[in-house]
Amino acid sequence: MPENLIVPRHIGIIMDGNGRWAKNRGLPRTAGHIQGAKTFKKCVGYCRDMGVECVTFYAFSTENWKRPKAEVDAIMKLFSQYLDDAMKMTEEDAKFVFLGDPEPLSDELKKKIRIVTDASAENKGIVCCIAINYGGRDDIVHAVRSIMNDNISADEVDEALISERLYTKNLPEVDLIIRPSGEQRLSNFLIWQAAYAEYVFMDVLWPDFGKSDLEEAVAEYSRRNRRFGGI
Ligand code: IPE
Ligand code: IPE
Ligand code: MG
Numbered sequence: 001m002p003e004n005l006i007v008p009r010h011i012g013i014i015m016d017g018n019g020r021w022a023k024n025r026g027l028p029r030t031a032g033h034i035q036g037a038k039t040f041k042k043c044v045g046y047c048r049d050m051g052v053e054c055v056t057f058y059a060f061s062t063e064n065w066k067r068p069k070a071e072v073d074a075i076m077k078l079f080s081q082y083l084d085d086a087m088k089m090t091e092e093d094a095k096f097v098f099l100g101d102p103e104p105l106s107d108e109l110k111k112k113i114r115i116v117t118d119a120s121a122e123n124k125g126i127v128c129c130i131a132i133n134y135g136g137r138d139d140i141v142h143a144v145r146s147i148m149n150d151n152i153s154a155d156e157v158d159e160a161l162i163s164e165r166l167y168t169k170n171l172p173e174v175d176l177i178i179r180p181s182g183e184q185r186l187s188n189f190l191i192w193q194a195a196y197a198e199y200v201f202m203d204v205l206w207p208d209f210g211k212s213d214l215e216e217a218v219a220e221y222s223r224r225n226r227r228f229g230g231i
Helices: 016-023 028-051 069-090 109-120 134-149 158-163 210-222
Strands: 010-014 054-061 095-099 128-135 176-181 200-203
Touching: 010 128, 016 028, 028 054, 028 069, 028 200, 028 210, 054 069, 069 095, 069 109, 069 128, 134 158, 158 200, 200 210
Parallel strands: 010 054, 010 176, 054 128, 095 128, 176 200
Antiparallel strands: none
16 A cells, blocks of 8 residues: 555445446346445455444435335345354454444345344444445434434534434544445435535445555545644
8 A cells, every 4th residue: 555645543435336336237226236345344344454443334215215126125125144254353353333224124124134243243343234225314313313312402402412312322423435336425324414425436346446546546546635724
């Protein structure tokens, strides 16, 4: 890795482009999701090797339920596989956190999520967050509901309190958001948390995303001048 690299504490990755990757090869979209799941597994290792403290993967948005049922079912089946991979990674000291509302997921997935979360809760290695049925707006609604359910008065509500009630509570601030696939939007990912993140949009499709792409994104991040409103 080149010198002068500033390694972000927390990277968010929008795993996009699986469908186009498959289409380019004349394969069904599901083949892209399968390949994308493999990339996810490798990417956790690249982040760990680089010294990243926390990485959040956007796996399924609150809007992705709009897709044809067959595709949603195939993606849900793949999550089972993601979670089996995650289970193996807990032995390598990775800590798993799930972001999003688990309610509409199958009982099997909910159970696996609980097992992986509990098995890795005390792990001290890289924190790997997986956003499933995650929406930034839903995250905020969920936080507001929890504040109101606790009868907290309006004058006690501040940014710190809202941050504590989000799915990302206790995680470091998001420093860098990487979106492969050429799209330049957040698509409802970490909208509160990414207020001061740097964005790197890349043309590579997620299944092709490799170590050199991560390094390129971090090199670009290192060149940015983060001012946080100062001078
Ligand atoms: C990302 O890839 C995976 C999910 C959103 C679940 P896409 O399936 O969105 O791939 P494209 O954008 O159609 O290429
Ligand atoms: C964002 O990708 C969601 C995930 C990668 C999980 P989408 O493919 O759903 O986003 P849009 O529809 O292009 O905005
Ligand atoms: Mg997409």
